[in-house]
Amino acid sequence: MKTDQFSVDGKTVVITGSSQGIGKVTAERFAASGANVVVSSRTQEKIDEVVAGIDGPGEALAMECDVRERDAVEALIEATVEEFGSVDVLVNNAGASFMANFEGISENGWKTIVDINLHGTYHCTQVAGEEMREQGHGNIINFASVAGTEGAPYMSHYAAAKAAVVNLTRTLAFEWASDDVRVNCVAPGFVATPGVESQMGVTADEIDRETVDRRIGLSEEIADTVQFLASPASSYITGETITVRGVPDIMESPDV
Template sequence: MTTSQFSLEGETVVVTGSSSGLGKAMVERFAEDGANVVVTSRELDNVEPVASAINEGDADGRALALECDVRNRGSVDELVDQTVSEFGSLDVFINNAGASFQAPVAEISENGWKTIVDINLHGTFHGCQAAGEYMRDNGGGKIINIASVAGQRGSRQMSPYGAAKAAVINFTSSLAADWAEDDIWVNCIAPGLVATEGVKSQMGVDDDADAIDRSRADRTIGRPEEVADLAQFLASPASSYIVGETMTIKGTPRLE
């Protein structure tokens, strides 16, 4: 069976917010497939262990740990510059950094609202614009935005997060239409419930990711690696006819 169309060997991939959870699963997957990866978060101490584990393991790709606050455009520009300086290219940029909290709408402060929108929406805008500037001048590339099912249908007590992710989904479609002529593929992933540390702490989910059986269809919680599988597909040549789409990954439908 031919599998070369799914390969990222030799490419350079940046994943924001990759010290844990979905982002960590993505950089590990891409490095295993032979891509050079940039592991980022606001605190360098959080990403250095992830990059070191990749570099000391059996992965074919190399990892670079960089500090980046996606709310700060200058920080994102520096991330792109350092990536290209280290690896010589930028082929895939994944806007994964995000944040959320749970609270009734009446109790959300203006600062709380702005903080969540700033990280999830403005951070995605900064990443797209900075990566796109390089890609337009260097033959194109792939941009993948990480949204959420909360951005498709809302979510109780997570209104700023849901609103920001809804904007990310719409922004993805608009940007894809604008940048397709530059051979920049822009797509989006909207995960449902995934067994990450963040989900466990915020939503009281106690499922262990390693105990989730991938061979079962009847479930509504996934493993981080399953989202990484979809990200790898969208980052690879296999997704060449997919542009401006939001791909939902949430398990079994629950019909009313």
């Protein structure tokens, strides 16, 4: 069976927020599939560890970057082009949140979460997008959340920012289609990442990937979706948000 359409071999992929969790696993997956990967987060030591653990055949570059800082984002993309010659795929994975009721969120807390999740996506997409449009092709994969598509109690700041990312995805997909730049979005549900483990006490070791009836997934399953969107197999998909959440929440029939 022909599977070349799922290949990312030879592509250059920038992944923000890839020092742990979904971003780290996605970077490892792309490099193992032959892509050149730029691993990025705010802590150089952590991304150095990620790159040291990556076992090709794709090459990996560690670049410290705070997505809230325009100069840092410009340096990230410039270094990527200098090292690998292009930016084929941008994965806007960097994000953050904390739990609080709306009235308990300070202005600084609100701005911090919006800056990382939305403003950071703006910076990275605008800078990388300019390079992609000049080179005549590109693929941007944003990260939202089911919080952004459905709302989330005690995470109003995060949900609002992610809802904006969903809308931005659809808008840019239209604006940049003529430049051969696709823009899509992934909206995960609960995933067994280090962050979820610290909040919920659930580790990836406790998750059975083969089980359908579950409401928490693995970083590898999100990486699968990202690789699909980065590959030619998704060439007819742009402006879409793919929800990856396991069993859906639906209204069940009441007992009578």
